[in-house]
Amino acid sequence: MLDKVIFYFFAAIAVSSAALMVTRRNAVHSAIFLITTLLATAGIFLQLRAEFIFIVQIILYVGGIMVLFIFVIMLVNLDVALHQIKFARQKWVALVVVLALAAQVGVMFWTTGEMPGQGFPVLAAAPANRLPAGNAEAVAKSLFGTYLLPFEIASVLLLVAMIGAVVMAKKRA
Amino acid sequence: MLPIGHYLFLSMALFILGVIGVITRRNVIVVLMSIELILNAVNINLVAFSRLYGDVAGQVFALFIIADAAAEAAVGLGIIIAFFRNRETVLADEMDLLKW
Amino acid sequence: MQAATQATIDFLKLYWAPLLCGVVIVAVLPLIAGYIVLVERKLMADMQARLGPMRVGPHGLLQPIADAVKLLIKEDIIPDDADKMVFWLAPVFSVGAALLAIGGLAFGPAFQIGVNLNIGILFVVGISALGIFGIVLGGWASNSHYSLMGALRSSAQLVSYETAGGMALVSGLLLAGTLNIKSIVEAQATQGVWFGFLAPVAFFTYLVASIAETNRAPFDLPEAESELVAGYMTEFSGFRWSLYFLAEYTNMIVVASVATTLFLGGWLRPFAGIRWLNFLDFVPPLLMIGIGCYCVLRMPRQPSRVQQIFMLAVAGLCFVAALVLAGPVLLPFVKPLMAARVKPFYAGIHGGFWFIFKVSAYLYFFMWLRFTIPRYRFDQLMRLGWHFLIPLSIINVLVVGLALIVGSYFNLQGWALLLATTPAAILALVAALVILSMEQKSQAREETSSVTDFYAG
Numbered sequence: 001m002l003d004k005v006i007f008y009f010f011a012a013i014a015v016s017s018a019a020l021m022v023t024r025r026n027a028v029h030s031a032i033f034l035i036t037t038l039l040a041t042a043g044i045f046l047q048l049r050a051e052f053i054f055i056v057q058i059i060l061y062v063g064g065i066m067v068l069f070i071f072v073i074m075l076v077n078l079d080v081a082l083h084q085i086k087f088a089r090q091k092w093v094a095l096v097v098v099l100a101l102a103a104q105v106g107v108m109f110w111t112t113g114e115m116p117g118q119g120f121p122v123l124a125a126a127p128a129n130r131l132p133a134g135n136a137e138a139v140a141k142s143l144f145g146t147y148l149l150p151f152e153i154a155s156v157l158l159l160v161a162m163i164g165a166v167v168m169a170k171k172r173a
Numbered sequence: 174m175l176p177i178g179h180y181l182f183l184s185m186a187l188f189i190l191g192v193i194g195v196i197t198r199r200n201v202i203v204v205l206m207s208i209e210l211i212l213n214a215v216n217i218n219l220v221a222f223s224r225l226y227g228d229v230a231g232q233v234f235a236l237f238i239i240a241d242a243a244a245e246a247a248v249g250l251g252i253i254i255a256f257f258r259n260r261e262t263v264l265a266d267e268m269d270l271l272k273w
Numbered sequence: 274m275q276a277a278t279q280a281t282i283d284f285l286k287l288y289w290a291p292l293l294c295g296v297v298i299v300a301v302l303p304l305i306a307g308y309i310v311l312v313e314r315k316l317m318a319d320m321q322a323r324l325g326p327m328r329v330g331p332h333g334l335l336q337p338i339a340d341a342v343k344l345l346i347k348e349d350i351i352p353d354d355a356d357k358m359v360f361w362l363a364p365v366f367s368v369g370a371a372l373l374a375i376g377g378l379a380f381g382p383a384f385q386i387g388v389n390l391n392i393g394i395l396f397v398v399g400i401s402a403l404g405i406f407g408i409v410l411g412g413w414a415s416n417s418h419y420s421l422m423g424a425l426r427s428s429a430q431l432v433s434y435e436t437a438g439g440m441a442l443v444s445g446l447l448l449a450g451t452l453n454i455k456s457i458v459e460a461q462a463t464q465g466v467w468f469g470f471l472a473p474v475a476f477f478t479y480l481v482a483s484i485a486e487t488n489r490a491p492f493d494l495p496e497a498e499s500e501l502v503a504g505y506m507t508e509f510s511g512f513r514w515s516l517y518f519l520a521e522y523t524n525m526i527v528v529a530s531v532a533t534t535l536f537l538g539g540w541l542r543p544f545a546g547i548r549w550l551n552f553l554d555f556v557p558p559l560l561m562i563g564i565g566c567y568c569v570l571r572m573p574r575q576p577s578r579v580q581q582i583f584m585l586a587v588a589g590l591c592f593v594a595a596l597v598l599a600g601p602v603l604l605p606f607v608k609p610l611m612a613a614r615v616k617p618f619y620a621g622i623h624g625g626f627w628f629i630f631k632v633s634a635y636l637y638f639f640m641w642l643r644f645t646i647p648r649y650r651f652d653q654l655m656r657l658g659w660h661f662l663i664p665l666s667i668i669n670v671l672v673v674g675l676a677l678i679v680g681s682y683f684n685l686q687g688w689a690l691l692l693a694t695t696p697a698a699i700l701a702l703v704a705a706l707v708i709l710s711m712e713q714k715s716q717a718r719e720e721t722s723s724v725t726d727f728y729a730g
Contacts, residue, residue: 001276001280002284003174004175007175007179011179014183014187015187018186018187018190018210019190021194021203021206021207021210022191022193022194022197022203027200027202027203028356028359028410028413029358029359031206032359032410034206034209034210035406037213038209038213041213041216041217044180044183044220045216045217045220048180048220048221048223048224050220050223050224050232051390051391051392052232053216053220053239054392055392055396055399056239057239058400058402058403059398059399060239061209061213061239061242061243062403063399063402063403063405063435064243065209065242065243065246066406067405067409067428068246068247068250069206069250071409072202072253072254074409074421074425075254076257087198087199090196094193094196094197095193095197097196098189098192098193098196101189101192102185102189105185105189109178109181134451135229135232135392136391136392136395136452139229139233142230142233143233147230154237154241157240157241158243160244161243161244161247161248162247164247164248165247165250165251166251168248168255169251169254169255171258
C-alpha cells in the first residue's frame with residue numbers, strides 16, 4: 001500500500017513536470033521543471049530499492065548536469081527568445097508522428113494482455129529478502145568485477161568529453 | 174514492487190514527452206533537456222527490470238547511461254556556446270548555414 | 274476506505290519516530306541556528322576585545338529572538354521585473370536541501386534522526402549539493418547584475434570545492450569500508466583510532482572544502498558586504514533572507530557533522546578502545562561542574578541583580594547536566610545490578626555529548642578563521658581549488674589505497690596503520706605541492722611571454 005502511494009505520487013510529479021517542461025516559453029522555467037522531473041525519477045529509483053542509483057541520480061544529474069544547463073541558459077541571454085514563438089513550424093506533423101509512436105507502443109501493450117503488465121510472462125518480483133544486503137555493495141561488486149572494462153572506458157569517455165568541452169568553450173585568443 | 178506494467182507505462186509516458194520536446198521545440202537548449210528526459214525514461218525501465226529479476230546489472234547499465242548523459246550534455250552545451258558566440262542565436266530555425 | 278485508514282495507521286505505528294524527529298528539526302533548527310549566530314557574534318566580540326550583544330536579555334541571550342521577530346515583520350519587497358515564481362522558489366530550494374540533509378545524520382548510537390540509510394554519508398553530501406540551485410536561481414530571479422554575478426561566482430566556487438571535498442571523503446571512506454553512518458563510527462571503534470589521524474591530508478582537504486562549500490570566510494567573496502553587496506542575497510528581504518541565512522548555518526552544522534562522523538570518531542570518546550583510559554569517561558560531568566563553578570565564581574562581579582540571578586541559573590543548569598552525565602558513569606559503583614540496564618543510556622547520553630562537543634569545536638574553528646584571515650580574491654579562490662586541492666585529493670585517494678594494501682600485507686591494525694599512512698600522506702602533500710609549483714612556473718612563463726609580445730607590438 002505504501003509502495004503504491006509512493007509510486008503514484010512520484011509518477012504524477014514526473015509526468016506533470018515533464019509535460020510542463022516541454023511547453024514552457026522561458027528556458028529557466030523549463031530547467032526548473034526538468035529538475036523536479038529528475039527528482040521524481042530519483043524517488044522512483046528509491047521506491048525500486050535502488051538506493052545507489054537514487055543518490056547518483058541526485059548528485060550527478062540534478063547536482064551536476066542541471067547546474068551546467070542553468071549556467072549555459074544564463075550565459076546565453078534569452079530575452080529575445082521570450083517574445084517569439086516557441087514551437088517550430090513542423091509542430092503538427094511532429095504531433096502526428098508522436099501519436100503514431102504512442103499508438104504503436106499502446107498496441108504492443110494491448111496485444112500482450114488486457115492491461116499493461118498482465119500480458120507479460122508471470123514473474124514474481126525478486127522478493128526483498130533475495131536482494132543483496134547492501135545495494136551499494138552489490139553495485140560496486142558488479143561494477144569493479146564483471147563490468148570493469150566498461151567502467152574504465154566510461155572514465156576515458158568522461159575525460160575526452162571534459163577536454164572537448166573546455167576546448168570548445170574557450171575563447172579564441 | 175508494483176507490477177512491471179506500471180513502470181513501463183511511466184517510462185513510455187516520459188519517453189513520448191521527451192520525443193515531443195525534441196521534435197517540436199525551437200530552442201536548442203530545451204531540445205537538449207528533452208534528450209535528457211528520454212535518457213531518464215530509459216533509466217527507469219532498466220532499473221525496474223533489474224528489480225524484477227533481482228539482477229544488479231540493470232542498475233550498472235543505468236549508471237553508465239547517467240555518466241554518458243553527463244558527457245553528452247557537456248559537449249552539447251559547449252557546441253551551443255561556441256555557436257552562440259558566432260551567430261547570436263539559439264533557435265533551431267535560424268541555424269541554417271548548411272541549407273542550400 | 275477502510276484499507277486506506279488501516280494502512281495509514283500501520284504506517285504511523287512503524288514510522289512515528291522519524292516523522293517526529295522531522296517535525297522537531299523543522300521547528301527547533303531555526304532556533305538553534307539563531308543561537309549559533311549569537312555565539313558567533315559573542316566570539317567575534319571576544320576576539321576583537323569588546324563585549325558583543327549585551328542589551329537584549331541577560332548577556333544578550335534574547336538577541337536571536339529579537340532578530341527573528343524583526344525579520345518576520347519586515348516588508349517583503351519583490352523587485353519589479355523579477356520572475357515571481359522563481360523568486361519564491363529559490364530560498365525554498367536552499368532551505369529544503371539543508372534541512373533534508375540533516376535528516377540523514379546520526380548523533381549517537383541510538384540518536385539517528387531519520388532512518389539509518391545504507392548510503393548515509395553519500396545521501397547527506399548529495400542532498401546538501403542541491404542547495405546550489407537556491408543560490409543560482411535566487412541570483413537570476415533578482416533581475417539585478419550584482420545578484421547574478423554573485424550567484425554565478427558562488428555556484429562556481431561551490432561546484433569546484435564539492436569535487437575536492439568529495440574526493441577527500443572517498444579517502445576517508447576507503448578506511449571505513451562502508452557508507453553507513455553507524456558502521457563508519459563502529460569501524461573507528463573497532464580499529465580504535467579516529468580516521469582523522471589515519472588520513473590527515475583528507476581531513477585537511479575536507480576542512481578547507483567545507484569552508485568553501487558553506488560560503489564562509491575566507492571564501493565568502495560572493496556574499497561579503499563590502500564586495501558585491503551580499504551577492505545573490507541582495508534583493509531578498511525579511512523572511513526570505515532569513516531562509517537563506519538558516520540554510521547557510523544549517524549547512525555549517527551538516528558539514529561539521531559529516532566531518533565529525535568520518536574523521537573525528539563521531540560519538541566515541543577519545544581513545545575509545547583503550548580500557549585503562551576509561552577515566553576519560555568522567556570528563557563530561559567534570560567539564561560541566563567546572564563551568565558551573567566558574568559561573569558561581571563570576572556571580573558577585575555582575576553589574577545588576579538580574580544578571581546575578583541569571584548566572585546562578587546557568588550554574589544550576591550546568592550542575593544538573595553534570596548529574597545527568599555522571600549518573601550512568603557512577604551507577605556501576607553504587608548499584609552494580611542496575612549497571613547493565615543503564616549501559617545503553619550511558620552510551621547514548623555520553624555519545625551525544627561527545628558528538629556535540631566535536632561539532633562545536635569544528636564550528637569554533639570556522640568562526641575563528643572568519644575573524645582572523647583576510648578574504649580570498651575570486652581567481653585566487655578558484656586557483657586554490659582547481660590547482661591544489663583537487664590534485665591533492667585525487668593523489669590522496671591513490672596513496673591511501675596503497676597504504677591500505679601495504680597495511681593489510683603486513684597485517685597492521687588500528688594505530689599501527691599510522692606507519693603506512695603517514696608516509697602516504699607526506700607523499701601526497703609533496704606531489705600536490707610539486708604540481709602547484711609546476712603550474713605557477715608555467716603561469717609565470719605565460720605572463721612574461723605575453724608582456725614581451727605586447728612590447729613587440
